[in-house]
Amino acid sequence: MNKGIFFVAIDLNKPMLEQGPFDVVLHKLPGKEWREIIEDYRHKHPEVTILDPPDAIQHLLNRQSMLQNVAELNLSDCHGKVGVPQQLVITKNASASTIPYEVTKAGMKLPLVAKPLVVDGSAKSHELCIAYDELSLLKLEPPLVLQEFVNHGGLLFKIYIVGETIKVVRRFSLPNVGKHELLDVDGLFRFPRVSCAAASADEADLDPNIAEHPPKPLLERLARDLRRRLGLHLFNIDMIREHGTKDVFYVIDINYFPGYGKMPEYEQIFIDFLLSLVKNKV
Numbered sequence: 001m002n003k004g005i006f007f008v009a010i011d012l013n014k015p016m017l018e019q020g021p022f023d024v025v026l027h028k029l030p031g032k033e034w035r036e037i038i039e040d041y042r043h044k045h046p047e048v049t050i051l052d053p054p055d056a057i058q059h060l061l062n063r064q065s066m067l068q069n070v071a072e073l074n075l076s077d078c079h080g081k082v083g084v085p086q087q088l089v090i091t092k093n094a095s096a097s098t099i100p101y102e103v104t105k106a107g108m109k110l111p112l113v114a115k116p117l118v119v120d121g122s123a124k125s126h127e128l129c130i131a132y133d134e135l136s137l138l139k140l141e142p143p144l145v146l147q148e149f150v151n152h153g154g155l156l157f158k159i160y161i162v163g164e165t166i167k168v169v170r171r172f173s174l175p176n177v178g179k180h181e182l183l184d185v186d187g188l189f190r191f192p193r194v195s196c197a198a199a200s201a202d203e204a205d206l207d208p209n210i211a212e213h214p215p216k217p218l219l220e221r222l223a224r225d226l227r228r229r230l231g232l233h234l235f236n237i238d239m240i241r242e243h244g245t246k247d248v249f250y251v252i253d254i255n256y257f258p259g260y261g262k263m264p265e266y267e268q269i270f271i272d273f274l275l276s277l278v279k280n281k282v
């Protein structure tokens with residue numbers, strides 16, 4: 001059914017101010033130049049809803065700042081606990097030879113997941129690896145975030161947020177690492193981009209202790225608080241349940257404007273969201 005929404009592609013070869021009029025601007029281009037164009041437009045057209053403000057998006061493009069808000073949340077009395085794995089930032093100018101010392105000093109336990117510090121939309125910023133032993137830490141290339149690996153039974157919850165709507169999907173993830181693997185495996189294990197490689201686990205016959213969805217009230221609070229703190233409407237959260245627990249969760253990644261095509265009912269949800277933005281303005 002025609003809902004009266006027209007999608008118009010912004011022409012990057014023409015000044016933004018000569019285009020439109022728009023009710024809502026959706027965007028996901030990286031880079032300073034685009035940020036300045038959007039900020040300028042926002043300034044001159046305060047009546048237009050910009051999804052989302054560039055400085056708020058910027059917060060998610062660094063793996064250190066992206067999880068800061070989660071670490072500061074207080075979700076007590078909320079049917080569970082949500083935290084962030086212990087993590088350490090290795091800055092650009094640090095030498096890899098100092099990483100084992102830094103890791104020991106921070107009291108972090110192996111294995112560690114090494115993630116490029118900046119997420120800039122490139123394939124490289126999604127090239128992650130697991131370091132099983134101290135020697136392998138010497139092969140890492142800063143700038144990085146090192147995160148403790150949390151066993152989660154090989155299953156991940158992707159929590160899609162579109163305004164006030166929450167949709168959870170399950171994906172296969174990395175298997176648990178036990179004492180045996182730690183003794184037997186050494187070196188660095190580079191793994192492929194999970195969002196492209198991992199199959200949906202929604203239809204699979206899974207152990208309910210692992211696959212049961214996180215409690216709804218917990219997700220609602222988490223989504224609401226993060227939406228407010230981050231100042232964003234469109235993002236998803238990768239959340240895992242600590243293996244062997246019922247209600248201890250960790251947020252390991254937050255992505256701005258992810259591929260919503262993989263979210264069930266995305267068309268209806270997105271249309272309703274866009275209409276609600278315009279309705280709230282009148």
Ligand SMILES: Nc1ncnc2c1ncn2[C@@H]1O[C@H](COP(=O)(O)OP(=O)(O)OP(=O)(O)O)[C@@H](O)[C@H]1O
Binds near residue numbers: 085113149
């Ligand atoms: N701390 C952790 N403990 C256990 N597994 C982890 C941890 N961090 C990441 N993983 C695994 O690695 C995968 C990729 O990590 P992450 O989501 O941080 O990378 P990404 O490149 O930002 O992914 P996306 O494509 O979702 O943006 C996760 O989906 C999960 O399977």
Ligand SMILES: O=P(O)(O)O[C@H]1[C@H](OP(=O)(O)O)[C@@H](OP(=O)(O)O)[C@@H](O)[C@@H](O)[C@@H]1OP(=O)(O)O
Binds near residue numbers: 256257259
């Ligand atoms: O296209 P996909 O469906 O894989 O979407 C992925 C999206 O890629 P895009 O570049 O195509 O938007 C990624 O963006 P960049 O970090 O690379 O900017 C990131 O947000 C992933 O988390 C998304 O995967 P999802 O979390 O939804 O599984």
Ligand SMILES: [Mg+2]
Binds near residue numbers: 195238253
């Ligand atoms: Mg992820």
Ligand SMILES: [Mg+2]
Binds near residue numbers: 253
């Ligand atoms: Mg990500």
